[in-house]
Amino acid sequence: MSLPDAPRINPSILSADFANMQRDLERIAAADLVHVDVMDNHFVPNLTFGPQMVERIQQTSPVPLDVHLMISDPDRWAPGYAEIGAASVTFHVEAAADPVGVARRLREIGSRAGVAVKPDTPVEPLLDHLGEFDQVLVMTVEPGFGGQAFRPETLPKLRLLRQEASRRGADVWLQVDGGIAPGTIEQAAAAGADTFVAGSAVFGADDIEARIGELRELARAHACADRSAGASSLNG
Ligand code: DX5
Ligand code: ZN
Numbered sequence: 001m002s003l004p005d006a007p008r009i010n011p012s013i014l015s016a017d018f019a020n021m022q023r024d025l026e027r028i029a030a031a032d033l034v035h036v037d038v039m040d041n042h043f044v045p046n047l048t049f050g051p052q053m054v055e056r057i058q059q060t061s062p063v064p065l066d067v068h069l070m071i072s073d074p075d076r077w078a079p080g081y082a083e084i085g086a087a088s089v090t091f092h093v094e095a096a097a098d099p100v101g102v103a104r105r106l107r108e109i110g111s112r113a114g115v116a117v118k119p120d121t122p123v124e125p126l127l128d129h130l131g132e133f134d135q136v137l138v139m140t141v142e143p144g145f146g147g148q149a150f151r152p153e154t155l156p157k158l159r160l161l162r163q164e165a166s167r168r169g170a171d172v173w174l175q176v177d178g179g180i181a182p183g184t185i186e187q188a189a190a191a192g193a194d195t196f197v198a199g200s201a202v203f204g205a206d207d208i209e210a211r212i213g214e215l216r217e218l219a220r221a222h223a224c225a226d227r228s229a230g231a232s233s234l235n236g
Contacts, residue, residue, distance in 0.1 A: 014035075
């Protein structure tokens with residue numbers, strides 16, 4: 001499956017109207033992928049939807065699925081989301097017994113394999129394994145709820161990931177999720193992110209399509225010109 005080039009804007013349907021999911025999926029047809037937040041009320045203190053709902057979203061959505069699993073035991077549950085046909089499945093490293101094993105299984109089934117880190121989880125242990133993942137998701141809020149404030153102290157992790165991906169020649173998407181809107185997307189793009197989740201900033205806009213275009217243009221305008229340039233200052 002060929003997927004859109006960076007910068008990618010992935011609206012989170014956590015901010016959609018769950019009783020009008022088909023309508024809201026059509027409203028974000030201009031997006032790159034649709035971000036589907038699966039929460040189990042165990043790994044995070046909130047509950048959304050499981051495989052049956054995600055399968056219907058997959059059948060209905062005009063754009064490919066970017067599934068974000070905020071669940072315990074992804075070793076057991078993540079492959080099912082790849083089997084549904086999601087283009088990308090991302091699980092949390094904090095929840096996985098064998099992150100590389102889960103990623104390999106996802107790729108075998110045919111989806112992209114993503115690994116996510118909460119705001120306080122370091123990324124250094126992932127660096128030697130970047131080639132095993134198609135995406136690293138740096139959470140810029142504590143996972144569980146939409147509408148929280150962006151945490152800029154997470155940006156050094158993006159700079160480090162961008163630098164190391166470039167140095168190691170790893171073709172990995174760097175995703176940010178949480179509080180992304182005009183005013184914060186610029187910092188995330190400059191730090192090296194190329195894939196942006198936005199829930200409230202997209203569904204709360206009067207003109208959803210225009211907001212997606214605005215976010216994409218801001219990300220493009222602020223992207224580090226050379227991918228390695230994002231790493232020029234690890235602490236700046
Ligand atoms: C939070 C979810 C996010 C959330 C983002 O745990 O993973 O995807 O929907 O919402 P905003 O963009 O409103 O912060
Ligand atoms: Zn998410």
